[in-house]
Amino acid sequence: MIAKLHETNDKLLLLHELYGRLDLSKSDYDLLRRYLSGLEGERKFLDAMGEIDGVVILWDIYLEDYSAQFDFLVLAGQYVFHFDVKHYSGGYAYRDGLFKSANGRVNKRLMMQLTASEAGLKQFLLKHGFHYKVTSRVVFMNESFQLIGDTDKYILFYYDLGRVVDYLKGNAGICEDMMRLSETLIAHHGDDSKFYNTDDYDMDDIKLGIRCPKCRRVGMIRDVKGHKYQCRCGHRVSNREAVDIVYRMLELFRVDKIRKCDLNRHLEMPDRTLKRILKQYYYKNGTGRGTYYTKDSVRDNQFLDDLVDNYFES
Numbered sequence: 001m002i003a004k005l006h007e008t009n010d011k012l013l014l015l016h017e018l019y020g021r022l023d024l025s026k027s028d029y030d031l032l033r034r035y036l037s038g039l040e041g042e043r044k045f046l047d048a049m050g051e052i053d054g055v056v057i058l059w060d061i062y063l064e065d066y067s068a069q070f071d072f073l074v075l076a077g078q079y080v081f082h083f084d085v086k087h088y089s090g091g092y093a094y095r096d097g098l099f100k101s102a103n104g105r106v107n108k109r110l111m112m113q114l115t116a117s118e119a120g121l122k123q124f125l126l127k128h129g130f131h132y133k134v135t136s137r138v139v140f141m142n143e144s145f146q147l148i149g150d151t152d153k154y155i156l157f158y159y160d161l162g163r164v165v166d167y168l169k170g171n172a173g174i175c176e177d178m179m180r181l182s183e184t185l186i187a188h189h190g191d192d193s194k195f196y197n198t199d200d201y202d203m204d205d206i207k208l209g210i211r212c213p214k215c216r217r218v219g220m221i222r223d224v225k226g227h228k229y230q231c232r233c234g235h236r237v238s239n240r241e242a243v244d245i246v247y248r249m250l251e252l253f254r255v256d257k258i259r260k261c262d263l264n265r266h267l268e269m270p271d272r273t274l275k276r277i278l279k280q281y282y283y284k285n286g287t288g289r290g291t292y293y294t295k296d297s298v299r300d301n302q303f304l305d306d307l308v309d310n311y312f313e314s
Contacts, residue, residue: 001174002050003182006042006060009193014252020218021206025199041087041141042071048161049074054172056182064190068120073185075132075178077171082121082136084114091146094155114138114154124188130181203253208266210242211249222269242267243277247295257285257292 008016015032018024024032042059049057049072056075062068074081093100097111118136125132139156140147147155156164210220214235220242222229228236237245246266250258264274278284282293 001053001055002046002057002059004058004060004186004189006039008039009191009196010252011193011196011198015198017211017249017252018201018206020211020216022201028198031196031198037087038085042085044087044141044158045072045083045085045139045161048165049168052165052168052172054174055168056174056178058182058185060189061185062190062192063120063124063185063188065188066120066124068117068124069192070117070121073121074168075174075181076168077173078131078133079171080121080125080132080134080181081168082114082118082134084110084117084136084138086110086138086140086145087142088140089142089144091148093148094151095149110138111154124185125181128181128184130177130184132181206253210237210245210266213237213245226270226273239269239273240277240281242269243274243281247282247293258294259292263293 012032012035015024015028019029019032046057046059054076058073058075059071061070061073063070070082071085072081072083074083091102097108099107099110101107114136118134122134125134137154137156139158139161141158143158145157147157207218209218210229211218212220212231212233212235215231215233217231217233220229220231220237223236226239228238229242230236243263246263247258249266250262255262260271260274260278263269264271267274278293282295285292285294
């Protein structure tokens with residue numbers, strides 16, 4: 001069972017929404033691309049692990065008190081398996097814990113971080129009275145990745161996951177103690193957004209319009225009948241879905257009180273239609289020109305599917 005899914009922090013969500021609406025700084029553009037590439041690898045890993053019944057899977061845990069971050073923790077039998085998932089591409093040479101890329105860049109932190117995170121997890125388990133063994137592995141999920149030179153038991157590749165899954169299936173069986181550990185880990189999951197330093201942008205400079213949730217292009221247009229918005233890629237959304245898309249975007253842009261005019265700058269929807277949707281699905285606050293709208297905030301993980309499936313072109 002999957003006990004916890006990854007949630008993208010608002011800093012990265014904002015960059016993802018700004019992309020295509022204005023020019024991101026090089027540092028923010030590179031940050032977003034690295035994140036999306038890493039997320040793609042993690043989704044591949046989850047697709048393989050998600051087929052297993054009888055184990056507990058936690059995707060993305062950060063234990064702030066121990067400075068330990070985990071892409072995946074899998075609870076099975078008497079073990080907590082820690083998998084650090086990488087989506088590197090191209091050729092790398094490996095020796096004595098060092099990864100050297102074809103362009104000469106050396107990564108000496110990967111294996112050190114794996115060891116440090118494992119040590120932090122062991123301390124966490126001890127402090128909270130759990131008696132599990134811990135095993136850590138780095139998993140390279142990109143089929144184009146090639147490792148030259150020595151290897152060791154801490155390194156796995158995408159084609160090794162078959163035997164990992166078989167092993168986990170052989171140790172399947174969720175007990176009450178595993179669920180208690182899962183809940184304790186989730187309760188101590190911290191906010192990692194402080195590690196993402198992004199630039200400030202002038203929201204008055206953004207390109208207006210509705211972003212297509214399928215191809216990510218900005219500029220969906222209402223069809224002739226006025227019931228839906230359509231993108232050049234052929235994807236269509238209802239009027240209500242379009243309002244929801246723009247509302248979530250304005251939330252990311254930190255618009256304090258979202259008014260009808262804020263929404264319609266992007267929607268260009270007949271006033272009568274927009275009023276009807278807002279009345280039916282949103283809460284009205286204030287009166288006159290001070291009227292603004294709120295809604296129940298529900299975070300779902302459809303964003304993750306859209307993020308990876310529509311990974312923007314190089």
